[in-house]
Amino acid sequence: MRVLSGLTSVLLRAETQADRVVPPSGFTAQLTLFAAGAMAFLAVFALALSLASGRLAQQWGAELARTATIRIAAPLEQRQAQTDAALRILETTRGVDTARALSDEEQAALLAPWFGAELQLDELPVPRLIEVIETSEGMDAVGLRLRLAAEVPSAVLDDHSRWRAPLVKAASRLRMLGWASIILIGAVTAAMVTLAANAALAANAQVIAVLRLVGATDDYIARAFIRRFTLRALIGAAVGMVLGMIAVLFLPSGGDEAASFLTGLGFQGVHWLVPLMIPPLAAGVAFVATRLAARRTLEGLS
């Protein structure tokens, strides 16, 4: 809370005599601006990655957990009979919300990416697929498997858990990595501002000595430095954030259906507001880092 009130007072106060006592610095100021901007730019991407993979993990987890597929790999002439038998079993299975056999057209569409659109399914022994949607309680996959084995020997139940689990895990891990990157970016920003502030404090050692001799308190001296670095981090991060968001905005996007992980990278809805937190956070990090650096340096002087 103290940081927050200090931050706002530092930023809202107009340039005063207190800020002028430290001579203006040219080149290093631009380096701080640039570094803050670059960090904010990277943070936007890390944020996009985290939010997108989080969204994906949730989506996969929720959608796939509630669906299963039954594959009827019977010879062509028995296929319809076995499919009907399996559907009858599903009707009486607890935990099954709906179950329907995919039509030839749907199956052709699924296979189209591999075999082309002109595929004649009736000429091939393609198994029939039944899409099962579970109720929220879920079904007893082991029990269903036993019943199917007894009555429809050619049916194979796939509850997706085999390939769902690693995908969800990968997505959550990716999200974690994204957040870890954001934390690292914040830490690097702090380190960079600390280095820049230390350099500025060292370069202005004589100014600080004069100020101490005429009765300036440490707070007064530190304020001039803190304000500068906080402003630089804020402005740099704001520019970096805007550029990062523009870059994310122009990422190519697939249609809703075809959206794969890569084309789904980006922000959706209110998530577009999340990157707006980056500049104030960068300013906060710079504020704390400069204050600590200034306090440490000043306490070492007479």
Add this chain to the structure above:
Amino acid sequence: MIELENVAYSYGGAELLSDISLKLAPGSFHFLTGPSGSGKTTLMKLCYGALLPTAGYVRIFDTDVRSLSRDDVAMLRRRVGVVHQDCQFLNHLSVNENIALPLNVSGRGAEAQGEDLGDLLNWVGLNERAKALPPELSGGERQRAALARAVIMSPDIVLADEPTGNVDWEMSQRLLHLLIELNRMGKTVLIATHDLSLIRATKSQVQARVLRIANRRIQLAGADL
């Protein structure tokens, strides 16, 4: 105002000053003299809290300097005007901003706009140079600017370390005259100098006491000058 009691100070083992007792009464005028390297500047620094004694007690305005926090030291320096041997300024600010710096750092920046600053500049004869930057000043102008900066807060004590170090005789007379005027206004003044003729020239104008540092100790050397 400033009281030293059995004070000793040593730099890295070698004792520079030892067993120094001294009392600066309000309104007094003191010279501090002694050969180069005898510890005049060190003694001055002890008097405004830039150094802490290695033994004994220094009390400034009845407060032990060892008990002062960094902020207390800052407050103390607003009440003690110091003219340093190497008068340092902020080279990117003009002369009048440098002179008004003590006002600004103590949150009284508004007073820096007033007539007082003009009067002060007039008094030290720097009116024409108000907008100049410190590196453009001559030695004497720097000393006078330092003096103006030291007194702008209207301190109770003025400490001047070799205020006439880099200036010719006429200029040193002018500076001394300014310090005597301050003393007449009731300020306690302590001047460190190795220039005995300056001390002699002063004696006719003001009741000054001369302290001499010799063999690490301080002696009152009034009569023999």
